[in-house]
Every structure is written in C-alpha cells, then in structure tokens.
Amino acid sequence: MPAAERFALYLSKHRLKMTRERRALLEHVLSVRGHFDVDDLLRRLGRTGHRVSRATLYRNLPVLVESGLIHKVEMARGQARYERMVGRHHHDHMVCLGCGDILEFESPEVERIQEEVCRRKRFVMTGHTHQIRGYCGSCAGDGRARGKER
Amino acid sequence: MPAAERFALYLSKHRLKMTRERRALLEHVLSVRGHFDVDDLLRRLGRTGHRVSRATLYRNLPVLVESGLIHKVEMARGQARYERMVGRHHHDHMVCLGCGDILEFESPEVERIQEEVCRRKRFVMTGHTHQIRGYCGSCAGDGRARGKER
DNA sequence: CTCTAGTTGCAACTCAGTCTCAATTATGAT
C-alpha cells in the first residue's frame, strides 16, 4: 500500500484529520533520505513555502511514528532524530562520536536472542533500542578517535 | 582494589581533588542498590546532612562514570539514571513501560555479534546501549499493557 | 451547508542539564 494511503487510513481510523500541514509534513518526510531532526524538517518546509509551526511538527511526528511511516531514533542527551521506514526493514544504529555519522546494521541473530530473553523473563516487548557508539573508519584513523564516553 | 581507593587513584591521575563533596557522593553511590537518578541522590545526601549542590552532582557523576564506578543508563526522552558498577559485570536493560521497573539481562552472544559487526564495518566501538521496552510479567497481566510506543 | 471535534500558531512554560563567577579549598612545592 502506498505510504500516503497508509497514512490517510491511519488518520481516519483514529478520527484524525488530513490537514494541509500533515500533508506537507508527510510529503517531506517521505522524500528525505537518511536521518533528520525537527530543525532539518522545519528548514525544508520553510524553503518550499509551507508554513508549519514547530509545535505542529512536534505534535505530528509521533503520529507518523505510530502510523509506522517513520521511526524515532533517540540519540544521546535527548536529541531525537527520525528516519523514513516505508519500504525498509528494521535495523539498528552505530553512531560515530567523531563526525556524527550514523551507520546502520541489522542482525536477525540479535533479534532472536532478544525474543528469547523476553520469553524467559515473561516480558512483553513492544520495542527496543540498540545503539553502538564509537568511531567510524575515517574518524578512528585520524587523531580524533580518543574521545570520552559519558 | 576497593572502590574508594580506585576512585582516589583516578582522581590523582587526572589532577582532580578529593573534596568533601566527592567523598559524600562516592559513599552514597556505593551504598544504593538498584538504579537511581540525580534527584534520588540529592534527597539521600540531604537526609544525611551532606549539603551537595545540584551543580556539583551534575559535575561529578561523569567523573564517577569515567572512573568506572558507576554506569549511566539513558532512558527515553533524556532522563538519565545511574547504577553502581563495582563488583558487577556488564549487562543491558529491559524497561517496563507500566511500572517503570528495570530488569537486567546479559548475553555474551549479543556482545560477540556486536564486535563482529564493528569489525566488519571498521567501526571502533567505545560503548553501546541496548534496551528492550515493554511490559513486565505483572503489568502485562493486568489491563495496563496496551500502551503505546512513541 | 452546518456543526463540531480536531487542529493550528503563538507564546508562555517546563524540565534536565550547563554555565558563570566570586569565594573556598585540596594539594604539591617550599
């Protein structure tokens, strides 16, 4: 099912309305590749003449997340980034502390173990976060690599 | 090596001083069992007559983290909690969205896979976060379980 | 077309954490 349709369906199912702002947001969110944050989005929307307030963004990103179109990635110290999820499958992240770059990885093996752990502890999993921090190839090479974890 | 000594060593190595405040903080941090946040700590310190300001706590928790005595656990939306690490080994967390309880799990298997992934992507890992969110046994049982992820 | 529940922008607000600065203090050198 195309993303726009899927979103419309989600909205009507929850008695939410397809406003001009949500339409603009949807369109942009689908066209970005890579990870983005609220300010990126705000800038992009501004550039194309769509006036959408910061509050509206903050109110609607969770809607997009819950409809499954995007995914929220919590970075250190409560900085949130998002990524498009349409047509992609689950993966986790490696965050470079040098250049801020985000690599992706996936491991069915880890997923399996997680489920196993939950079963054993009678825990009903609704989601998870798995992030590896460190330095990517180029940053580890030059001097920058010896940063600290806090 | 006893924790206090280890801390003293860390301090002198970094030209940091063993102040009254750091001593109080150390003592409390070692005695708490389970996870705690800055306010817990502040309350505890207050109750035992140690006056340590919030700023000082925020300044020194990273020092304790870097000396390896405690570990920082980043929760959703930038709420940080800490846990004692002396005499314990690495583990990850399952957070109950119902009661807020934190269970621990460990999997050498997952650790191994992580390292494998890093090697393959030429990524130098300095740390990681692996959290499972969901509902613990008792919360999943009663009605509370169907909460939402955002 | 009408009605109404949902939505928006704005600005004021919250909350965790950081920073500034003057006063204080631990520690290595004398």
Added chain:
DNA sequence: ATCATAATTGAGACTGAGTTGCAACTAGAG
C-alpha cells in the same frame, strides 16, 4: 607548617528540546 595556585564549590541565570493553554480556524460527517 605555610604558601601558592589550580581545582572546586554553590547559587542562580541560562539553554535547548519539547510541551501546553488558548483563541481562532477547518476538515469532514451528516
């Protein structure tokens, strides 16, 4: 033991991400 000095502290102002209250606006069911 005393000194010199670099580190540390508390208080409160500040920051930045995100939230909220409210009056005006609007999508969409009937």
